[in-house]
Amino acid sequence: MAKPRTAAENKAARAAAQAERKAASKERRTQLWQAFNLQRKQDKRLLPYMIGAFVLIVAAAVVASLLLGGLFTMVTLIPLGVVLGALVAFIIFGRRAQKSVYRQAEGQTGAAAWVLDNLRGKWRVSPGVAATGHFDAVHRVIGRPGVIFVGEGSSTRVKPLLAQEKKRTARLVGDVPIYDVVVGNGEGEVPLSKLERHLTRLPANITVKQMDTLESRLAALGSRAGAGVMPKGPLPNAGKMRGVQRTVRRK
Template identity: 70%
Template sequence: MAKTRNKAELKAAKAEAKATRKTASKQRRQQLWQAFQMQRKEDRRLVPYMALTFLAITAISVAIGVWSGGLSIVLFSIFGVVLGALVAFIIFGRRTQKSVYAKAEGQSGAAAWALDNMRGKWRVTPGVAATGHLDAVHRVIGKPGVIFVGEGAPARVKPLLAQEKKRTARLIGDTPIYDIIVGNGEGEVPLAKLERHLTKLPGNISAKEMDSLESRLTALSTKGGPGAVPKGPMPPGAKMRGVQRAVRRK
């Protein structure tokens, strides 16, 4: 009797998991379609670029198949369609991301949003320090060490960065500390290039050391009190993480 019940429960669990995956897949498709429709209305070159890329790759693959002869025609045709669709999706993702970053540029809280949407094992704490003018400093812990990212007027952000670096250095010893100001001025990092800039920093610490740093710095932030994170307006569709994941899964 118990064995029969266990089988029934296992079957029900499998059915529920299958339904959950189906719902999640449907939501991803809907999210992709909505993002595509929004981008298509704003970017007139999107559809032509995607179509030309798809057709060009497919045509080249078919031509190679015809030249090879035999079964290669079918194989290369299928390969061309799949590869063409993949590259077209990559173009869609890149152009959508570029458009969103362009809209977010210069808005309060844009750097915090960009950091929150980074891929990889980054530990982001927004607003560890801030001013009443919506200038802010965000803390990032990663393989390079501790990175402070400031956004706002450089004249007000630089003292905040110096203060946070000094406080943190007392606690973490020889662990490297980097500071970045987001902007388009000399020595600043543009918002769209922020993630690339961070990933180019050298790896200095291990994942285990990152965990230890996060624990110690969280305690420091709690003691010092959190800064006010700017709540400036974000452009529609600015949350790119879901779209990026959906594109990669496709």
């Protein structure tokens, strides 16, 4: 039986937890500030849009408070306008930063795998289950829709890989739906910036428990991609924004 902690030990544990939370909060603020400076240098319209949105919303709140009259209305609406204006400005920053990340990553080796690795929600991602020597790759995703294969690279080389993986997988998953997606800007392809939205809009066909069963079953298939042909992810400029993107989402 574990020995109960003393009051001093409990106090030390609380202090350590508080210090850890403060450190994490400081790290997030540092990441956001770095991201803002990076985006500001790359995007000349960022500051005008953020400042314009903030001023417009605060001005609307001031005008509304003057028209409605009353001290209580002014005290309520103006601070609300300041908070709302700051929130909208932050949303503008997050959206434009995210678009910048996708622009930098698009067309680079491993960009689709990077997007899949940052999916929000309960997704089970296995990058590079099949690949070619030309850095074309197929990634497997297990989610509520079923099994999804995402291919990136030359469509003429990726499509046969997708067909092979779907055939191999169909033998094990039974009636579970299998989808395939080719990332790109051609006809019938899904742009990198819309990949997450495309996956989240697929219908929910299986439960989380079935996802766990599928993941265990498909693990036996392994990967047919050698270490030398596995995509290494997008170039560093986009990679640096990965933590930033997660920080923006948490805010």
